[in-house]
Amino acid sequence: MYSRKCGRLFYGFCTEIKTLRAINAKGATAPEIARRVLSSWTVCKHQRHQLLQRQPPDNRLHAGSVRQASHTTLDPEEARKFQSLADKWWDLQGAFAALHSMNDLRVPFIRDNLLSVHGSGVPGRPLAGLRILDVGCGGGLLTEPLGRLGAEVLGIDPVEDSIRTAELHTSHDPELRGRVHYRACTLEELAQSEGEDGDGGGGSVTEGFDAVVASEVVEHLADLDIFAACCHQVLKPGGSLFITTINKTNLSYALGIVAAEQLLRIVPSGTHDWEKFISPVDLERLLESSGFQVESIRGMMFNPLSGFWSWTQSTPMNYALHATKRSEEPGRNRAESQEMEQETLTRAAAV
Known part of the structure; x- marks a missing residue:
């Protein structure tokens, strides 16, 4: 490779x-x-x-390029990587230690942006009444904190062992019962299931979600066009999309792969593929063309010595993005928009 x-x-x-x-x-x-x-x-x-x-x-890397479509978000090689780590999600000093630490930034980022749109909920549970979809939830590292803020959260992941780990961990917290649910599936499978009653899976997709979260996920997907189309379909009009990912720069290669994986061993070797990283400009362009309005982008930086994350003024490494689903796409009526989404999903289901 x-x-x-x-x-x-x-x-x-x-x-x-x-x-x-x-x-x-x-x-x-x-x-x-x-x-x-x-x-x-x-x-x-x-x-x-x-x-x-x-x-x-056709395979050469270009800094501004977006990976070619494969008609499914699932990359089997990526699934195998996380299959081998499925029992390590809640090891605070293990392979996912940096993701645990990232909650100090990403949870307030999601909470504050949702509060600016929906206002405060029940005291102590500011996100009460909101439905959130956590895509690529893994062991539930982000799903649980969002549930504790009062939201009804559905976490999905194609790796069944990770879902079992998430369910087991959540079962030990009575506060989360009935509020946090999990389902072993891909995003496109969830979107295709629209209209089902959702027993045991956190409710019907037909109702729509107030927010979709994909944290440290898009750099592991096979097709970002399918991802964007599915997010657009499952969100309510005006709903929020939150993404954290890694920029595609020389610095992100040197620090994110060489230093983090090969030298410092912060994450397991082979976790990331630089070819799948995407710049904020390319991600914003993709989302804008898929019916979203990008509201904000913030840079993030991890300090391997302290083990903590901090916000930065620029985005050479990691970044967080907040976008909202436009009520109507420019130059396209609702029927045409739904027809295009269904065509995209049909291609995904046919593979």
Whole structure:
């Protein structure tokens, strides 16, 4: 895989840095160290460029490109990755420690934006009366906190073992019973089930959701067009879509894959594929063309030393996005919009 090849190159560069530290301890001059650093980095970039050129034209990476459609959101390889981690979701020091810490940012981000639209609910339960869909919920790391804020939350994930882990963990909290539900399915399967009574699954999709959350999910999906169309279908008019994901930059490759996966081991090696990262510009363009209005985008940064996340003024690494479903798409009536959504979903179901 391309990302793994580049990973080895960057790893070699990082190894070179360790060597330079040893050289510096022996009294090397600053110009000598600078020349060696520049030489190593230049070689690394040249080799990365050569790898790009070896890719077939249709598979080469372009910073502004969006991955090609595959008519389903499910990537079997991604599902296998998370299948092997299904019993580790609630290990606070394990593979998903950074996601636990991310709740300090993403939960208030979702809560505050929903309150600005719907106002405050019951004291102590500000999201009471709202229905939220958590796409790619995993073990329920975000589903549960949203339920504790009073919302009725349905978490979905294609990995059944992750859903079982989520159900088991939620069952230990009486406050969440009847408020948090889970279903082992893909987003398109849920959208196709519109009209079902939803027994044991958190209610009928026909009612529509007030919000859809996809946190650290889109970088693992096979088809973002299907994802956007399904989100649009299951949301109520004016409903909110919340996404957190990773920008597609050189920095996100160096820190998100090389450093986080290969050097610091913050997340398991192979968790991310840089080819699937998407920039805020491309994601906004995709959502706008799918009937959404992007309301805000905020940069996020993880500190591996402290283990905490913080908001940033720019988006070179992670970012959070809030969009709302437009009541009517420009130049398209409701019937035409529904027809296009159904056509997209039919293609997904046919695969």
